[in-house]
Amino acid sequence: MTDPRVSAIAEELLTARKHAREAVTHPHQQPALRLDGLVRAFHQGTRRIDVLKGASVDILPGQAVALVGPSGAGKSTLLHIAGLLETPDSGHVIVNGRDCSGMGDADRTRVRRVEMGFVYQFHQLLPEFSALENVMIPQLIRGRSKSQAAERARELLGTLGLAERLEHRPAQLSGGEQQRTAIARALANSPRLILADEPTGNLDPYTAEHVFEALLHLIHTTGVAALIATHNMDLARRMDRVLRLEGGALVEVQPLGLT
Numbered sequence: 001m002t003d004p005r006v007s008a009i010a011e012e013l014l015t016a017r018k019h020a021r022e023a024v025t026h027p028h029q030q031p032a033l034r035l036d037g038l039v040r041a042f043h044q045g046t047r048r049i050d051v052l053k054g055a056s057v058d059i060l061p062g063q064a065v066a067l068v069g070p071s072g073a074g075k076s077t078l079l080h081i082a083g084l085l086e087t088p089d090s091g092h093v094i095v096n097g098r099d100c101s102g103m104g105d106a107d108r109t110r111v112r113r114v115e116m117g118f119v120y121q122f123h124q125l126l127p128e129f130s131a132l133e134n135v136m137i138p139q140l141i142r143g144r145s146k147s148q149a150a151e152r153a154r155e156l157l158g159t160l161g162l163a164e165r166l167e168h169r170p171a172q173l174s175g176g177e178q179q180r181t182a183i184a185r186a187l188a189n190s191p192r193l194i195l196a197d198e199p200t201g202n203l204d205p206y207t208a209e210h211v212f213e214a215l216l217h218l219i220h221t222t223g224v225a226a227l228i229a230t231h232n233m234d235l236a237r238r239m240d241r242v243l244r245l246e247g248g249a250l251v252e253v254q255p256l257g258l259t
């Protein structure tokens with residue numbers, strides 16, 4: 001017989017996914033992220049590579065959105081632009097209703113710190129600090145007190161199953177534990193938007209599954225919006241929406257129809 005706690009969690013997840021899908025058809029909510037007509041080309045010698053040719057999308061709070069496409073399609077380029085690390089040749093990045101296109105460096109950094117969390121394939125945790133400290137640091141930078149930051153870090157790491165690993169340094173954690181710590185760090189300041197580039201790409205399939213489930217659970221329970229680039233079609237089809245980069249544009253595809 002299924003453990004009732006498992007059934008309750010499964011039901012909670014299904015309801016959250018249903019709401020996230022419904023949000024697509026009830027776009028009265030303000031998007032956490034709007035990409036509007038992004039264009040980006042690179043020049044190499046005399047050669048010009050048109051990577052983005054008018055990529056647009058709205059992502060609503062609580063939606064986990066997969067970003068797929070073949071190698072070289074422009075997924076990382078799009079994430080860098082959405083994360084305000086690069087500027088497009090034209091087009092707009094609108095975060096929680098604010099157009100960030102014309103912002104200077106200081107404002108872009110502030111929006112990144114306050115509104116966004118980043119998860120990369122290689123977690124980039126600070127090796128000399130414990131898991132707890134790694135999750136506290138972005139909060140201390142934001143001006144939270146040490147005790148508040150520690151409380152929030154404990155709560156997040158506990159939710160991710162790392163309550164017994166708080167004092168471990170990255171080298172003393174498994175790959176999956178390191179990546180879960182990185183997810184906790186990304187969520188530490190309660191961002192409105194998570195941007196993730198192959199967040200489970202360096203993990204074995206079993207560990208990847210656990211890390212992905214933890215990430216999905218947090219997206220659906222906190223209401224953060226997430227754009228997650230992945231080559232893993234099994235993971236992509238379990239997200240609320242799937243966007244494929246095709247010919248420099250974003251095309252919405254049906255998760256269940258993915259190959």
Ligand SMILES: Nc1ncnc2c1ncn2[C@@H]1O[C@H](COP(=O)(O)OP(=O)(O)OP(=O)(O)O)[C@@H](O)[C@H]1O
Nearest residue numbers: 042043044049051070071072073074075076077078
């Ligand atoms: N700084 C740069 N200078 C020149 N070309 C670049 C630069 N950055 C990216 N490109 C080119 O832009 C294209 C898109 O690269 P991008 O890394 O965004 O693709 P991707 O979809 O993330 O690929 P992958 O799945 O392999 O990570 C590639 O052809 C790449 O060579």
